Amino acid sequence: MLSDSESALARAVLIHGPISRSELTSRLGLSPPSLTRLAKPFLDAGLLVELDDRTDGSVGRPVRPLDVRPGLAHFAGVKVTGDSLHVAGTDVRARLVAYEERPLHGRDPAGVAAEIARAVRDLGLDRIAGVGVAIGGAVRDGRVVEFAPFLDWTDVPFAELVEAELGVPASLENDLVALAEAELWFGLGRDIPGFVVITIGAGIGYALVVNGQVVHSREAGVGLGGHIPLSTTGPVCHSGHRGCAEAMLASGSIAAQVSAAHRRPLDYAEALRLAHDGDPAASTVVDEAATALGRLVALSVNLTLQPAAVLAGEGIGLFAVAEARVRAAIAADRDPRAEPVRLYVDESGFSAWARGAATIAIQDAVERIRLDQPVQDLMTAPAGSGETRGATP
Amino acid sequence: MLSDSESALARAVLIHGPISRSELTSRLGLSPPSLTRLAKPFLDAGLLVELDDRTDGSVGRPVRPLDVRPGLAHFAGVKVTGDSLHVAGTDVRARLVAYEERPLHGRDPAGVAAEIARAVRDLGLDRIAGVGVAIGGAVRDGRVVEFAPFLDWTDVPFAELVEAELGVPASLENDLVALAEAELWFGLGRDIPGFVVITIGAGIGYALVVNGQVVHSREAGVGLGGHIPLSTTGPVCHSGHRGCAEAMLASGSIAAQVSAAHRRPLDYAEALRLAHDGDPAASTVVDEAATALGRLVALSVNLTLQPAAVLAGEGIGLFAVAEARVRAAIAADRDPRAEPVRLYVDESGFSAWARGAATIAIQDAVERIRLDQPVQDLMTAPAGSGETRGATP
């Protein structure tokens, strides 16, 4: 187990790419001697390397930036829905190197674990140091699914099952928490200490980052953000809320409204395309949705006091079609004296979920680092019973 | 300046009252030897004392709980509005020992500072170790008022002015942040790491605590929580929002609605009394307000993922009159799978604001502790230019 400073160093190099010791001093609040001392074991173990970044024209001794050793490891991330697996292979920085989507043939935990193992193996990646699994529902300690409504699971020790099938450490997390962690480590959060995450797609998801930490409340698993009221005239969601976020923004609801207007079945992509092409019925629905999205963003940033938002999810195409409406709705519900909301759109659609899952595996791998062992052990370390993810109350 | 562990010890003893070293080990994550070592300088300096809590019947050596030395110091807290000062004298745990409200005769900063000094002196307390000032508006570094709309101030170095008048270290903070700090240190937050704070009164205030930290965003000074839309049919606030939190909940708005219905001027207290006595017009207005309050609580806990809320402010009487409506409205906007919202009502009305201000002074005094000086210096230490409150970006 690493000390706090060692963890901070590992995280900073992982997140901020090649970075010199001198820049790390200010970022970590440590002295130059400490950085020399802390970095050496990482270099000796082969986890970090020193780039010889030849001179950039400035005077003085040239910097020797530290970076993660190239090709150190791969990670896998799996988002599990009720009927499909979305599987990503990534490098240590959660950049996609492989991605596949495949249907899920059953819901019993052992079978799903086996399918995950097969899908991860089929990615064909070597040196997989960990697999992250993201799931809609409540997760305890990164190991156990407390409940997952889409899979009908209760208290399933799923990380164990995946580890047994795959022989690689597995990490479990709520899908929205995982996505927020990905944005915090490898997306927007590298520069901003707090923001909300809103996902649109089959459902509406919500997560929150404050003071550089993802809010790990049990609330996160329940999906409270999905039924925030946004319109008094909109359609009704499955739970009976008129004009709630799900009713206004879920792809199925938008497709159904446009289909009804056109009296023929249309899917979400077609609905967006029609709106983009100026079809009046589709435009009305999409404009209402965009206004609702803007209201949701404004409400959440106003109430969380975080002036930034990440929009993601497989239904994010809505934003491209109606960006102006979204921004106008945000501005309308935002005090002009407050700073404008910074909006970041993650265009990667569904793969963002799997990338979030991989981020969880990466974070757990960082916690597993042992500097007194050769580098291979990062990949072959037994999945300890002492995993700490989510263990803090 | 104290080390991190020393600060943690000071804070833990201050907040958790008489507390044994052994309990502190688990709370601070330190070993018994460390607690012996850390506590000794505080005892030697006379800041803490050892209670000899005689046996409670359990076996083993009896505990020697640590506590703050009784009568160590007093603090003053002042909430400044556009036309009044609310001045509290407290002990080291922000418990009121004196309270006074007086009109403000002018708005120029020097004059206000002089009136504050006079009011604090008139409390008649000895050993005042610091004065906290809470103000509606944005505050920088705990020293400067960036802007305060009710006072028409911009960039006023107000802490300096108060220190010059009073000869005691002064600490400045936004009023809602101060109130949230008070709840975090001496109220609800002692047991719960995250909650929202909603105040009702002349205006509607909002603050947020996550992971044991008050969110110190610049947003806090703007008052974004006050104009959250809560009803489509309610009255219009000064800024033109129909059914916003101010329009539904501010005491002036409620009084005006009831007055209009009765065609005679009534104040807020009378409006509440009429509603309590079953007057139909007043009941309608108050019930709508209670429903709006419940919606606001539900929205904020749902979007901050914090299942607890503190209600405070001088208009809090509304809750007592219509508690059932408030709770019903919360439940209606809350997913039944989520845990129920824990509601804490701070009944102390206006003095809660001044108590918040005193809390800021207490926190700053803890940061000023020097263990190598006799205890008197806590009270006579010069107000250093190196105050750190709010200095972190």
Add this chain to the structure above:
DNA sequence: TCTCGTTTCTTCCGTGTTAGAACTAACCCA
């Protein structure tokens, strides 16, 4: 070409914080 200035990084070393082991203190109970 040689020195000087500049910036980065390292070595050496003193300081201060921490916890493990063993111990003492202070009680209850039989």
Add this chain to the structure above:
DNA sequence: TGGGTTAGTTCTAACACGGAAGAAACGAGA
């Protein structure tokens, strides 16, 4: 009176950290 139990202390080794001074590696100018 002596054993059991829990609280707290003393001693000490480990170690993380930063200050001071120095080394490394460059550009710039004489």
